[in-house]
Amino acid sequence: MDGVDYLADERKKAEFDVEAMKVVWAGSPHNLEVSDRISKLVADDPGFRKDDRTMLPRKELFKNTLRKAAYAWKRIVELRLSEEEASKLRFYVDESAYTDLHWGMFIPAIKGQGTDGQQQKWLPLAYKMQIIGCYAQTELGHGSNVQGLETTSTFDPHTDEFVIHSPTLTSSKWWPGGLGKVSTHAIVYARLLLNGKDHGVHGFIVQLRSLEDHTPLPGITVGDIGMKFGNGAYNTMDNGVLRFDHVRIPRNQMLMRVSEVTREGKYKQSDVPRQLVYGTMVYVRQRIVADASCYLSRAVCIATRYSAVRRQFGSQNGGPETQVIDYKTQQNRLFPLLASAYAFRFVGEWLEWLYMDVTKRLQASDFSTLPEAHACTAGLKSLTTSVTADGIEECRKLCGGHGYLCSSGLPELFAVYVPACTYEGDNVVLLLQVARFLIKTVSQLGTGKQPVGTIAYMGRIEHLMQCRSSAQRAEDWSKPSQVLEAFEARAARMSVSVACNLSKFTNPEEGFAELSADLVEAAVAHCQLIVVSKFIEKLKQDIPGEGVKQQLEALFGIYSLSLLHKHQGDFLGTSYLTPKQAALANDHLRSLYTKVRPNAIALVDAFNYSDHFLSSILGRYDGNVYPKLYEAAWKDPLNESVVPDGYLEYVRPLLKQQLHTARL
């Protein structure tokens, strides 16, 4: 029945102020106000409907995405939305589109790598969407290894131009979002060749399509790379292929903030430090971590609400069966994901601060924290996207069979999200970069160079190598300091141990390759420690609202102790814990599940997601799942006729034993 809240009893159980928790999740009362207003604006506008997305054929789907992107822009202009409101609107429209790359990669690349003059020329056009841009780095043959890119950009001093060329099939640009069908311009990464000398990979602004009729410019071959994983999902995006046949661009379209090519064809480093490009990278990765908390919280919201609606077994004397959320196994799978969503939210918030800090330092030519900031953002991107991708899939399983229906919202969420483990750096490749940084830090211990930021704990290496957990009772694990030391000791010991093993190799690179699996594990331990420590920092802040802090403390316990349980081998193997202490931690974890259980629905309500945004029948706010699932089934195009198209040709001849005369 519409209008009835089937989850009302669950909501009454909440032991904290949900409105105050909404503010914590949003980051501030201002953020909550903007998010709430814009999300309602999108949800109430039929122009942003998305419930038919998984049923549309690709061409229709894509055309509809183009319409929505144009309509969104129209609304942004009509309503005179600020940049903040506009980006929220795009977020709540919730459809991957060329605009993601235009705003998320093309513009930041020009801002980060373009000279002042280049920014003045290109940014106003891009801001008004008079040009649409994408980010063309990856090639058919090369992705992670950027230095292996093959596209060339050769300077021609006679015409003062660069000649962009794809010398081989494998040099074809392959994957860039927005490239296939829409972008008029691209930031193209190519090897800079001057007088036959290769100066490595640089970025160039290249016009791809006519601004009059959208046809590719001479020398350019461009198209879409084809259907991707899932229905709807990321197929709203035109990931593209691009080849250049000696395409000429003016010299001033090389992004020249850091290095330039003079009129005479000389390569010059500008006095702007090379490290500046890291600023853009920190920005992009910070966005990805923030997105991880959004995607994970969406999946968790769906699975939590449905777990409270769904009942299986346990009926007493003909009474209702048990809500599946009351099974400890369900809690043990679901609540750590709920806690992770909050943990990632807070680490994402901290990354926003880090980005501002890095920017300020770069402006003052202070590069001292850059290697640490780089390693930490690479690691957090890897950790949070991997957990989120696996977490969405776990939420699907938590919803049983119905989770497999597109109307649950989970298959599409998963299909849209999984590539985040690959783009902006393959997750394993990124963890190996973190590991290199950890090994370097270990090798510098004792040299007087103090580790800074998220690696500062290594400065207490002597203590961390020797200390033992003092936990004697389960409740001891409720102390953040107890948990923090456990994670620090584990991370430090794993790094030192793998560094010792590495030192046994005469060729360090050989050793690095041989021990790469252990190195990745050490990197994961370090990254989990960062998330744990940032959660603790959040808890130290003033958090208003009745019961809010207590819930966050419980979630912190669940996040950290579920990891401790999962990676028990690390903690025991490095001798920080005894098996008894690990068992006590697990006892405490179970008690936290009991504490969070009555608050679970309110904790996901605090995400403040509209039904439109969730687009999931299982995750409906009112819990009215079964009638809506039933209704939705009848809307499937296959149910438009009672007898399916194809019956006469292929089913009836079979039933009537007349296949020999059928036209198959």
Ligand SMILES: Cc1cc2nc3c(=O)[nH]c(=O)nc-3n(C[C@H](O)[C@H](O)[C@H](O)COP(=O)(O)OP(=O)(O)OC[C@H]3O[C@@H](n4cnc5c(N)ncnc54)[C@H](O)[C@@H]3O)c2cc1C
């Ligand atoms: C949906 C989507 C959107 C994208 N959008 C863009 C875009 O807009 N612009 C753009 O330029 N690119 C884009 N990409 C490309 C993306 O950035 C690359 O796919 C990514 O960098 C990974 O590179 P790769 O595909 O070459 O993987 P590979 O590097 O070939 O990885 C294959 C496997 O090898 C492993 N591996 C690789 N190197 C090592 C190593 N050194 N040690 C151990 N293992 C290793 C990896 O872990 C992985 O398991 C997109 C990709 C996807 C899927």
